Amino acid sequence: MKLSGSSADEQFRREVADWLHANLCGEFEVIRGRGGPGDEHMFVEERKAWERKLYEGGWTCIGWPRAYGGRAATIGQQVIFNEEYARAGGPGRMGHIGETLTGPTVIAFGSDEQKARYLPGILRGEEFWCQGYSEPGAGSDLANVRTRAVFDEESDRWQITGQKVWTSLAHESQFCFVIARTDPHSSGHRGLGFFLVAMDQPGVTVRPIEQLTGTSEFNEVFFDGASCGTGDIVGEPGEGWKVAMALLGFERGVSTLGQQMLFSNELDEIIRVARANGSASDPVIRQRIADAHVGLRIMRANSMRMLSGGADDGSLQREAMIYKLYWATWHRNLGKLAMDVLGAESEILEGAPYTLSRLQSMYLFSRADTIYGGTNQIQRNIIAERALGMPREPRGEGS
Numbered sequence: 322m323k324l325s326g327s328s329a330d331e332q333f334r335r336e337v338a339d340w341l342h343a344n345l346c347g348e349f350e351v352i353r354g355r356g357g358p359g360d361e362h363m364f365v366e367e368r369k370a371w372e373r374k375l376y377e378g379g380w381t382c383i384g385w386p387r388a389y390g391g392r393a394a395t396i397g398q399q400v401i402f403n404e405e406y407a408r409a410g411g412p413g414r415m416g417h418i419g420e421t422l423t424g425p426t427v428i429a430f431g432s433d434e435q436k437a438r439y440l441p442g443i444l445r446g447e448e449f450w451c452q453g454y455s456e457p458g459a460g461s462d463l464a465n466v467r468t469r470a471v472f473d474e475e476s477d478r479w480q481i482t483g484q485k486v487w488t489s490l491a492h493e494s495q496f497c498f499v500i501a502r503t504d505p506h507s508s509g510h511r512g513l514g515f516f517l518v519a520m521d522q523p524g525v526t527v528r529p530i531e532q533l534t535g536t537s538e539f540n541e542v543f544f545d546g547a548s549c550g551t552g553d554i555v556g557e558p559g560e561g562w563k564v565a566m567a568l569l570g571f572e573r574g575v576s577t578l579g580q581q582m583l584f585s586n587e588l589d590e591i592i593r594v595a596r597a598n599g600s601a602s603d604p605v606i607r608q609r610i611a612d613a614h615v616g617l618r619i620m621r622a623n624s625m626r627m628l629s630g631g632a633d634d635g636s637l638q639r640e641a642m643i644y645k646l647y648w649a650t651w652h653r654n655l656g657k658l659a660m661d662v663l664g665a666e667s668e669i670l671e672g673a674p675y676t677l678s679r680l681q682s683m684y685l686f687s688r689a690d691t692i693y694g695g696t697n698q699i700q701r702n703i704i705a706e707r708a709l710g711m712p713r714e715p716r717g718e719g720s
């Protein structure tokens with residue numbers, strides 16, 4: 322896909338840039354460039370207020386159909402929005418899980434009641450979501466989830482019991498989409514359901530996990546008979562895997578381009594430091610910086626290719642299958658490059674225990690990139706089996 326550069330696109334770009342210029346200031350000045358990976362814990366209330374501001378301007382959920390309050394923005398326009406957003410120093414989005422994962426999934430697979438109940442809160446920037454997939458025994462092998470959903474005839478409600486882990490932003494979320502086993506005798510990807518569960522209820526406990534960066538962006542979440550209504554399962558009981566996988570497909574969407582602008586800002590910062598401290602005269606560092614630049618251009622080209630043929634149902638094209646492995650590896654290497662450019666300074670903290678500079682924090686958080694959203698090893702399996710058609714690796718029964 323080529324961004325057309327048509328006058329309509331250019332006008333749209335100006336509209337986005339002008340709105341951001343006029344609004345990302347004053348009380349919101351403080352959140353400029355904040356809240357990205359490794360910085361999610363910062364300015365949470367201000368960033369929630371920013372979500373509402375975006376909504377007032379019509380800039381939340383722009384890719385959703387108009388019927389659900391979106392702008393039905395084309396892929397090209399969404400690319401432009403993300404580029405301008407990152408260029409303006411727009412803060413990490415508090416609403417990104419709802420906007421990019423829950424919303425498209427409910428639109429594709431949800432009932433009319435679910436659309437009416439859940440989409441407006443996401444659109445208005447008032448209700449935030451988290452993702453209840455991983456469990457202590459089910460990460461890469463997601464089909465191994467043991468959390469149970471039992472239908473209670475008396476109360477006419479589902480009751481959910483089990484433990485999730487690594488649940489990003491659960492402590493800031495009103496809702497969680499949860500994969501749970503509706504058929505207790507099933508195994509693997511059969512017999513699962515996809516539930517929309519309110520977090521603020523007695524059967525839900527959220528316990529933060531402290532990370533390497535000293536912050537707690539993710540959590541353990543315990544469900545102990547947590548309740549949700551008959552209308553809060555997306556699809557039929559037993560169809561949860563299909564819905565859950567489609568949602569992961571939506572994860573490879575347009576927001577990847579905004580992410581690349583953030584990467585570009587990080588690379589610029591590394592170059593600035595390299596010039597300032599003289600490491601830019603080291604030929605090996607210079608070569609690694611050039612490689613990082615080339616990698617970023619390749620990433621962008623592949624995104625454009627991937628987005629130009631995307632499907633609405635979350636199914637993954639072959640081009641999209643290499644994307645996670647590519648960006649995660651590139652960004653982890655960028656973290657190492659940042660540390661080498663900083664030299665000895667990279668190991669010095671401004672204050673105990675964890676006053677990290679932005680590059681130090683970026684480096685530490687980049688170690689997680691090759692894990693979340695599917696580890697590098699799993700991405701290689703996906704490429705081998707689904708993109709290249711190589712023999713499947715042996716799996717347990719039911720998988």
Ligand SMILES: Cc1cc2nc3c(=O)[nH]c(=O)nc-3n(C[C@H](O)[C@H](O)[C@H](O)COP(=O)(O)OP(=O)(O)OC[C@H]3O[C@@H](n4cnc5c(N)ncnc54)[C@H](O)[C@@H]3O)c2cc1C
Pocket residue numbers: 451452453454455456457459460461462486487488489490539689692693694695696697698699702
């Ligand atoms: C920052 C961060 C945020 C996260 N946020 C969320 C969230 O919001 N919601 C959520 O549900 N989860 C979240 N996760 C969890 C994430 O999805 C899992 O960590 C990931 O899927 C890996 O699972 P695991 O940690 O159980 O590791 P395991 O699956 O136990 O893997 C351990 C190692 O074994 C390797 N391995 C496993 N199976 C294979 C195989 N078949 N072939 C080759 N190698 C294999 C892996 O690659 C890895 O190196 C988050 C994780 C991180 C780091």
